[in-house]
Amino acid sequence: MNPRVLFVVSNLWGSAMHRGYEMAHLLNASVCQCASCNASAFDTVVHVKFPCWRLRHASRDHIFDRVDNYEFDMADVPWIRTEIVPTHHMANACTHRCVVIPHHMNLNCSIHPRPWRRIRENPVIGIVGTDVRSTTNMVRLSLLDYSVRYEHMGHPCDFFDAIDVAVVWKKHSGVDIPTERFTNPIWFNIPAIAHSFHVGYTEYVHAYPFVCASLWSLRQRVRDVIRADDSIVRSFSLLRREVTNDVAT
Numbered sequence: 001m002n003p004r005v006l007f008v009v010s011n012l013w014g015s016a017m018h019r020g021y022e023m024a025h026l027l028n029a030s031v032c033q034c035a036s037c038n039a040s041a042f043d044t045v046v047h048v049k050f051p052c053w054r055l056r057h058a059s060r061d062h063i064f065d066r067v068d069n070y071e072f073d074m075a076d077v078p079w080i081r082t083e084i085v086p087t088h089h090m091a092n093a094c095t096h097r098c099v100v101i102p103h104h105m106n107l108n109c110s111i112h113p114r115p116w117r118r119i120r121e122n123p124v125i126g127i128v129g130t131d132v133r134s135t136t137n138m139v140r141l142s143l144l145d146y147s148v149r150y151e152h153m154g155h156p157c158d159f160f161d162a163i164d165v166a167v168v169w170k171k172h173s174g175v176d177i178p179t180e181r182f183t184n185p186i187w188f189n190i191p192a193i194a195h196s197f198h199v200g201y202t203e204y205v206h207a208y209p210f211v212c213a214s215l216w217s218l219r220q221r222v223r224d225v226i227r228a229d230d231s232i233v234r235s236f237s238l239l240r241r242e243v244t245n246d247v248a249t
Contacts, residue, residue, distance in 0.1 A: 003043040005029040006059075010050045015067045020048040022106055026249055046084070051077045065101075066090065070176040086178035087200035103180040104249045105187050109157035112164075112189040116228045119164045119191070123226050124149060126163030128181045128192070129171065139169050142215040143222065160185060165225055166192040167218065168201065175199050186243045191236050193221045204246075206239040 007024040009016035009031065023046075024031035030042070039045050039058035047055075049067040056062070056079045065084040066072065074080065074095050082097045091098050125146045127139060130153040140148055151159040160166075166185035171177055179200040185192040194201040196211040209232060212221050224232055 003061075004041060005044045005046065006037070006039050006042040007031040007046045007048060008034050008037055008039070008052045008055060009048045010034045010052065013049075015049050018103060018106055019065055019067055022104075026104070047080070051080060068174070068177050070174060087176060088203050089199040090176045102183070102246050103178045105184070105247045106249075107156055107160075107184060107187075109160045109188055111187075115164065115189050115191065116233060119226050119228060123147070123164045124162060125222065126151065126159060126166050126185070126190075128166050128168045128185065138215055139167060139218065142219055143167070146222070156184075160188050160190065163190060165222060166190050167222075168192055168194040169218075170195040170197050179203075180247075183243045183247050186236075186240050187247065189240065191225045191232075193218060193225065204239055204242045206235055206242055209235045210239065 005027065007020045007029060009020035010033070021031050023029070034052035034054065037052065037055055039055045042059050044061040044063065045052075045055055045059045046063045046065055048065050049069050051064060061082070062080040063082045063084060064074070064077065064080045067086065070090055070093070074083065080096070082099065083094050084099050084101050085091050085094065086100070086102050088100055091100050123146055125143050125148045127148065127150050130151050149159065149163055168181045171181070175198060177198050177200065182192055182194045182201045192210060194211050196202050196213045201207060202211050209224065210221065212218055
């Protein structure tokens with residue numbers, strides 16, 4: 001008999017929706033909010049981003065899906081024996097049994113059918129993330145030669161449909177974050193250039209031509225992508241194959 005699995009979330013943030021409600025739907029499992037859960041009928045409880053202490057005696061197996069909560073100390077929850085992390089780098093710090101599960105693709109935006117033709121004609125650069133505008137002024141200045149768009153909360157497909165090259169810059173001071181900002185545009189057949197500070201972006205074998213660590217190298221990478229020689233086109237095709245295999249549901 002298959003184990004009865006319950007996903008437990010503590011809010012309605014994006015992480016709770018993505019890794020809690022959506023994962024429960026994909027796996028035909030159950031989901032509830034920590035404050036109102038009754039887990040007595042379940043064999044396994046998956047705690048999304050934050051442990052739900054009130055359920056610590058409710059099942060045989062407890063799993064902690066860290067999402068981006070990389071600073072949480074597992075010593076504080078001895079009743080949890082398994083961790084889920086979104087990148088291999090985070091797995092290196094696991095102190096318990098550990099499973100790497102990247103963020104699955106959960107957007108239904110259009111796939112760009114012929115990205116290189118659009119890029120050569122009149123490229124639009126998109127800065128990914130609705131919470132990065134205040135930290136990307138220098139990025140915008142480094143791309144003055146191009147038309148630049150920012151992502152807006154609640155309208156991801158309008159953003160991805162309108163851009164030809166994505167820029168995924170440094171989000172904050174933590175190196176460990178899930179990789180969906182990098183993988184989402186690639187899924188839609190949009191070349192993406194990411195900051196190498198966030199280690200997960202560099203874990204794909206064919207990511208090297210599309211990651212960098214400075215504004216100068218960002219400009220160079222954008223130029224390389226727009227020039228679209230055979231090497232870049234081939235590298236992106238291989239990277240996209242990696243990404244789609246990794247994040248498909």
